[in-house]
Amino acid sequence: MSGSKMVVQALIDQGVDTVFGYPGGAVLPIYDEIFQQNSIKHFLVRHEQGAVHAAEAYARSTGKPGVVLVTSGPGATNAVTGLTDALMDSIPVVVLTGQVPTFMIGSDAFQEADTVGITRPCTKHNWLVKDTDALAHTLHSAFHVASSGRPGPVLVDIPKDVQFANGTYEGPAKMKSHYQPKLKGDLEAITALVAAMEVAQKPIFYTGGGVINSGPIASQLLRELVAATNFPITSTLMGLGSYPGNGDNWLGMLGMHGLYEANMAMHDCDLMINIGARFDDRITGRLDAFSPGSTKAHIDIDASSINKVIHVDIPILGDVAHVLEDILKVWKARGRKTNSKALKTWWGEIDDWRKIRCLDYATDSKVIKPQYALERLEALTKDHDRYITTEVGQHQMWAAQYMTFNDPNRWMTSGGLGTMGYGVPASIGAQVAHPGSLVINVAGEASWLMNMQEMGTAMQYGLPVKQFILNNERLGMVRQWQELLHGERYSQSWSESLPDFVKLAEAFGAKGILCSDPADLDEAIMEMLAYDGPVIFDCLVEKHENCFPMIPSGKAHNEMLLGDAAIKGAIDASGSVLV
Amino acid sequence: MNALNITKGTSSKSAYNLRSGHADLNERHTLAVLVANEPGVLARVIGLFSGRGYNIESLTVAEVDHQGHTSRITIVTSGTPQIIEQIKAQLGRIIPVYDVHDLTVEGPSVERELSLFKVSGKGEKRVEALRLADVFRANVVDSTLDSFTFEVVGSPEKIDAFAELVRPLGLSEMARTGVAALSRG
Incomplete structure (x- = not known):
């Protein structure tokens, strides 16, 4: 069996039916095999980072490892942020990368990168397969390592000549590994x-x-x-x-x-x-x-x-x-x-x-408060079969505070690494895994723009993801820290030259909704929910809202800030060096 | 009720001050790490130490079981007891690491290191170097009319001591392998 056929066979034997990826020169033989079969559905993303985040959300919402297929060089380096994200949050992801043929490794060949070297610190384990006979065993090991013990991302780098060459395939049952983490506690x-x-x-x-x-x-x-x-x-x-x-x-x-x-x-x-x-x-x-x-x-x-x-x-x-x-x-x-x-x-x-009621906030009848937007989103969607993804920043914290999660695997957010740009591809991964469910990406406008190209993926596969953007025209969390720490000098934390999100939605072929009045909010959210297709919801919110409660850096749990009145001088010199 | 209970500037310690001077004293530990002899395994171990800011005082590695594809990495490191425990736990979760032994705490062990010294000199200094070599049971592995190359095997402290003594006698070059260590018995 050829190496490329083995890849597809190993995926099938591992129970994989979904792959997120992007083709390129060094993985063409594997893409040729994918073309000739129907067991595995491949989702073409618009950027390799998006493939890994989509696979992460697929994994988090199903409990099964997410699978990614990308090419050598830039394909692999673009996957690095996703790998690090998955490592920090302990998400099982198997990334397959193409590599230049073994005889060209080390020659600075076109689209060559030392993929196992680059990804060594951001994977749980990785492999460069130099022999087609070792390929099947390595792939099965990869799934075993990714999903055993503390889960994490793994990467298998497959040179193009190994994909073309013939070797002996072996099934998952023959896989031996000394890696067997202890499950029972003392x-x-x-x-x-x-x-x-x-x-x-x-x-x-x-x-x-x-x-x-x-x-x-x-x-x-x-x-x-x-x-x-x-x-x-x-x-x-x-x-x-x-x-x-x-x-x-x-x-x-x-x-x-x-x-x-x-x-x-x-x-x-x-x-x-x-x-x-x-x-x-x-x-x-x-x-x-x-x-x-x-x-x-x-x-x-x-x-x-x-x-x-x-x-x-x-x-x-x-x-x-x-x-x-x-x-x-x-x-x-x-x-x-x-x-x-x-x-x-x-x-x-x-x-x-x-009784302190720490989530209370000053309401406003003219401007949409971000907390209010999420309270309404929660109220109008809580009875749905619902999956929530987020980007990173204030909106993420507000979503965690004001939305209610009653079941596991329903909440996909970048915790450890704090990756802006996680939410759009994550919403796609979650929607792929749960086609009939409501998937909402709670976003800030700045994070959302980081991987917005994936709206193309949503359109291509008819994934009705709802992008709920709390648009304050600011990098809100950066702005909040600058207010607390840097004398209200808001260095580079404005989102200037923002696109018209409604027109942007239309340009992708999706539906755009703009809402700026609290009185219209419920109706606008209902319109979003009623639309059978991807929606970009541009929710214009209060621009200077801070996220509370907050433990300022360098402080203890019982030294929380509950509101704007408390922030003056809240962080001392030793706290200001912390992230 | 003071709900906020904010006391300002109570401590200079930060949330990230994990390895501050307030911590316990540094200890030197010798770790034996048994690994699968596969490409990149040494890079994983070294990358762990550099990535997490641990010290390496010496490191040796060689295959010890050809049939079983097993190599033994002997690492001498130093850190507070908490850091040493972290290092062992972090090494233990590298997939191709089979076993980690802390020889410093797991009963008595022997440590040996091999070193080569080139001492250049003439006359009385040359004779003195030979006498010292005899005392340290060093072997002469090469000699020219104006230099000797000595091989000294022993504990790192013995090698340090020999280096100190031959330095004024014309020590021109030295090489050390780093420590190899085994538990006793």
């Missing part, structure tokens, strides 16, 4: 955690993307555990939806733009149970003031995440679903105990924090 550590849960006066669950990566069972077990113990629960940006946003014990997102009650509870708790999160700097704030009085437990499948930033007292290495199952088992066997009297007091404290 029972002694689990028992220690359960013992701590039984007596805790102020416990809190702090959950992350690891719950979602562990699969729907993990979310189900988490819900069961929360309901059984009546502990409060908060989540990172990545973990939204693992516990329902309308659930009784939900405190809202935590972190830099998290909810007041979530951050205060993190700061004051006496038992913190981290489930599949990684103490990211957006979460912890000032490290030496991070939840000073608590016993900390950490469930993670990646040993390097444990004790990386925050010292934990009860480390549990394992897969979230497996560990949660054991926690429930042990907890039930020991008599389902909690310190319910103390819990009642704890909930009383939390209810007092809730």
Whole structure:
């Protein structure tokens, strides 16, 4: 079998039916095979970065690895941002790149790049295949590595002569790998955690993307555990939806733009149970003031995440679903105990924090407040079978704050890397995976422009993605930081010469909607939802709105800013060097 | 109730000050890393150290099991206990890494390094160099009328000591392999 045929066969054997890609000289044999079969549907993107983000969203919304096929040189280098994004957010993506023929490697050939060298630090693992006989095994290994343990992106670089040459194909069953991450947690550590849960006066669950990566069972077990113990629960940006946003014990997102009650509870708790999160700097704030009085437990499948930033007292290495199952088992066997009297007091404290109503904002009858736009979008779409993607910036935080996620795999956003330009291709990936569902990309106008070429992809495949752009004609989050840190000198943070988004939509063949009056907003959103095709919704919002609550850089969880009145001098010299 | 509870400038520590001078003292550790002998594996290990800002004091690598395609990388590194633990965990998650051993904490171990010294000189200095070589059980592996090349094998400290002593006697060049180490017993 030829190498290129093997690629298609391996994809089929791995259960792949969708590939995002862009052809070029070094992958032509594989594209020729794709042309001659019907099992795999190929989606032609407009830029390789878009292919990887689309594959990421496909993966995040289905739980299956996303697959990308691009050419050598610029095809591979354009994929680098997507690979890094997937690495930071632990998303399983398999990227296949063409390479110049083996005998030309190292000669600075046309469209040659040291792809495995360039992508080594931004993949979980990568391979250069120099022998067609090794190709099938490598491809199966790639899927195994991408989706086992802590998921991540992998890359297989396939020289053109290896694609043409004949070799022996082997199926996935023959794949051997020493890479077999441990799934079951240590029972002694689990028992220690359960013992701590039984007596805790102020416990809190702090959950992350690891719950979602562990699969729907993990979310189900988490819900069961929360309901059984009546502990409060908060989540990172990545973990939204693992516990329902309308659930009784939900405190809202935590972190830099998290909810007041979530951050205060993190700061004051006496038992913190981290489930599949990684103490990211957006979460912890000032490290030496991070939840000073608590016993900390950490469930993670990646040993390097444990004790990386925050010292934990009860480390549990394992897969979230497996560990949660054991926690429930042990907890039930020991008599389902909690310190319910103390819990009642704890909930009383939390209810007092809730009374601050940290998401309240000054309403306006003339100008659309971005928070209002998202409240209305939420109200009008919450009963739909809905997937939300975002770009990066203020709108992203507002979406996390004002929209409700009741199920896992419904929320696709660039967390760790913070990639502007993620949302448009991500909405396409999610729509490809869920053709009948409502997919909305909540965007800012500046981020949206970064990968807007993918509207062409949406049109080509009839993907009715809704681009909901909160247009403040600013790089809103940059502007907010300049206001807080740099004496209101708004260096380069205006979006000047913006396109007419309605005409732009029409130029792509999509529908454009402009809305600038709060009174028209509901009707305009309904029009967007009613249209059977891609829509670009240009929502003109208040230009100088800041995103609150906010933990200023260098500050602790109990030092949050709740509104504009508090921002003067909020960040001191040591905080200003932080990102 | 002071909902905001803002205290200004309470600490100069930043959220990113993970390796500040306030942390524990640096320790020197010798790590043995068993890896699949495949292209790029050394680059992955070195890239991890440079990318995350860890120290490499010495590094040796060679295939140790041809049949099993296994190489052994011996790395001498230094850092706070927390950093050393991070280094081991990060090495452990490189896919072609089979095993990571911290020889410094896993019971007693032996460390050996091979070094070559070229000492140029005449007369009494030349004789003194030979005497020192004898004391250090160094082998003469090359000689000319005005130079000796010595081979010294031993712990890094022994090699340091020899270098100090022959420097005034006309040390013109030296080469060291870096440490190879095994646990005892």
